[in-house]
Structures are given as structure tokens and as C-alpha cells.
Amino acid sequence: MSNTGMKPPEDASERIHALVHYEDDYVQPLLMAALKARLPPEIVHFVEVNTPESPLRDLPDGRLLQWRQYESTDFDHVLSHTATSLANSYIIRKALIRKHYLSTTVAHWVAKHPSSLLKNHVKPAVEFELDYAEFLDDALDQAEAWELRESWRRNESLEDDAKVWWILKPGMSERGQGIRLFSSEEELQAIFEEWDPADSDDEAEEQPDDIEDSDQAGNSNGVQPNGVRTSHLRHFIAQPYIHPPLLLSQPHPSADRKFHIRTYVLAAGALRVCVCRRMLALFAAEYYVSPASDSASPNEDLSAHLTNTCLQSGEREGSVRDFWSLPSDIQSSTLDSSWKDNVFEQICAITGEVFEAAARGMSIHFQTLPNAFEIFGLDFLVDAEGTAWLLEVNAFPDFKQTGEKLQGVVKGLMEGVIDVAVAPFFGVEIQLKDGTNSDSALMKVLDIDLGRR
Secondary structure, eight states, rough: OSSSSEEEOSSSOOOEEEEOOOOOTTTHHHHHHHEEEEEEEETEEEOOOTTTTTOOOOOOOEEHHHHHHEGOOHHHHHHHTTEEESSSSSSSHHHHSHHHHHHHHHHHHHHHHHOHEEEGGGGHHHHHHESSSOOOOOOOOHHTTTHHHHHHHHHHSSGGGGOOOEEEEEEOOOOTOOOEEEEHHHHHHHHHHEEEEEGGGOOOOOOOOOGGGGOOOOOOOOOOBBBBBBBHOOOOEEEOOOSSBBOOOOOSSTOOOOOEEEEEEEETTEEEEEEEEEEEEEOSSSSSOOOOOOOSSSSGGOOOOOOEEEEEETTTTEEEEEEESSSSOOOOOOOOOOOOOOOEEEEHHHHHHHHHHIIIISSSTOOOOTOOOOOEEEEEEEEESSSSEEEEEEEEEOGGTTTTHHHHHHHHHHHIIIIIITTTTTOOOEOOOOOOTTOOOEEEEEEEOOOOO
């Protein structure tokens, strides 16, 4: 893309001061290239940044763009200059990015809107808090986890291959930390007992009480040098494990390996939401087997079940692929060659509704601002029937997992974000090309007025 067709504001002398410091060697050059390609150079002044804490008080009056890590953003400036200051993050959005908050967001929305599509695209979750394994029973009682207990009761009379499995997720963890599978109360109890310290007197210093209430971009996973500890994770959700997942057929190089879809989503102002059409397919390291058929406990080696690229090299052949490059024809009795289009349509609908659910139903925990935007990474899993299930919402997603071969996905996304969220805020007119069907197009899935000016 170039600046062709772009017009500067009438007052071209009014500069946009761009404070761009993403603190990521993969993202920074792509971001700078996109900004220089899409914004007229005569009105943009890139502020030299030597440290994340570079002060804003030394900047001249005028329009300011902050594109920085969450912790480095001067939100006081954002809140006090609503007409001239734009930031690449909302201050509060835990209704989406914390797993236990997201579960509550969906549950409340579905309760108020029984016909919501989220009911059939987000697995219901049991939320509970736990510090030590010995209090698991009490924690489940307080959570009124009747559906979980009923599942265990039914599993007692079923053969292994017919049992319903559940997945345990710490509410504030990331990078696959603390994820486990279980099908009985005994298995869940054993997981927490493994995480309990041998001697509580030797436990490391507890994290501050307010860390669970912070809305930092990077999730606090409570990782300790000697492994996971229940008391550091504390908030948990348990959801039915999605089995069987959609698998590609042989002879595809990634055949028979579980994968999830990483979808980049832009939320801008209060509130417009767009989905990037070009998506990633992230594959597990090993061939998929059902939890029940694992020769050993599935938790001894989760490489067939977890598709997080942080558990493997993102450059490894076959771990990350362009979603649209996946074969259209797969061996399935229920899916036809249009399955990718159908999945994308589902993802767009789910994304629009989950953001509306957070904005309208959990507004205390998702506070949109007219002078902010943010890129989220949403993860979806497609089951064997072709149904897309929302797994989680990530703030400041790990773009590096895209790899070098597919970095055009990130560059195209950045250019789209500038066109949709940055340029209009500063009054820069852009002659958008007819890119509705282009790989990097941002597809609008939600546009509501929350009355925030």
C-alpha cells in the first residue's frame, strides 16, 4: 500500500506526534512501515523513544498517537485529552481477556438473551476459586458445580471411550500454563495435589492481592521456579473438552493434528469491531488422540491436545499456517468444500456478539473509550461437525508466532487498523481501495453507539 489517494487535514501544519514503542523486535518494524505507508509524512512526527517511560510532558501541544505496551501507556493523557490523544489500548477490558470474567460475561448475556448464538459457540464453564487442594470440595460447593458433579456421576457407568472429559484452565494464566484434562473428581483432586507445595512454609512470597484485579495486558500466570502452584493461580474454570476436533486429512502435512484458529480483531472507539479476514491455523505438535485413548494419563504429555505455539517453535514446519491455505476438500461426512467460509462466518458472528455482551452486559469490566483502539487475538476451535467454538480472548497477542513467512498477515492487519481506527480519529482522509475480499481486509462485525464521547 502507499499514500496514493490520501489527503492531509486542512491544517497540514498541525502535526500528529507518534510515540511508537512496541517493545517487540518482530512487531516494531512492521508497525513503523505500516504507519509510514498509510499516514502522510508531512503531518506525522515520530517521537524518539529511548525508554518505555519516555515522558509525554515534553511533547508540544497537539495531537498524539501512543502505540505502546499497556504498562507504558500514559492513560492520564488519554483521559485528559479525549479529542487529541489516541492510544492503542483500552484501560479496562478484563470482561474479555480474563477467562473467568469471559465465562461470566457469556453466562450473563445468554441468561438475558436465551436465543444468543453464544449459547452454542462458547462452552459453559464452572468457575471456582481455590488456594489448596484440600479445599476443592468446598470450592465446588460454593461454585454450585452441579453440572460437573453430574458429569462425573454419569462417567462412572460409562466405558472410557464414552466418558465426557473436561479441561481445567487457570483464569489468569497464559501460554498454556496450568491447563489440564480430567474426567473424574479423583483426577481433578490429583491435579491440585500435584500443585500444592510440599511445605507451605517454603512457599514463595505470595503475589500482591491486587494483581488479580489489575488489567495488565500480560496475564499473570504465577509461574514459580519449581512449577505451578494452586495458590498462585487461584481462579479456575472447568469446561467440557471439545472432542472430536476437526482434523485435516492425509496427505496434508498437518493431517491428523489438532489445530485452533487465531483471529485478529480490532475494537475501536465506543464501539466498532472488525475481524481480520486473514487468519492463522496453529497446529499441535503431535497427532491427535482422544484423552481416553492415551496410553498414559493425557496430562503427562499434552502435546497432542494443546495447540499453543509457545510450547513449540513457531518456525517449525507445519505449526503455523495461513487458514485460507488449508484444503477445501476434507474427508468429512458433514462438511463440504465451503467449510472455511462457513467457519469464517461463524467467527464474525461470534466475535460481534461477544464484544457486545462485554460492552453492554459487563461495562464495568470493559470500558470502551472514544479515543482508544485495541487489537485482540481470539482463539477458536472447530469441532468435527464444523462448529466454531470461542476458546479465549487475548490482549496484546503474540504476533511473533506468525513467523517470518506469514508476517504479511501482521503488516496487512496494521495497515487496516491505521485506516479504520487511526487516520479517521485524526481527520486524515484515506481513499480506501475496494479491498472487501482482500486477505488483509478488516470486516466490520459490530458498530454500536455506547454514548461515550
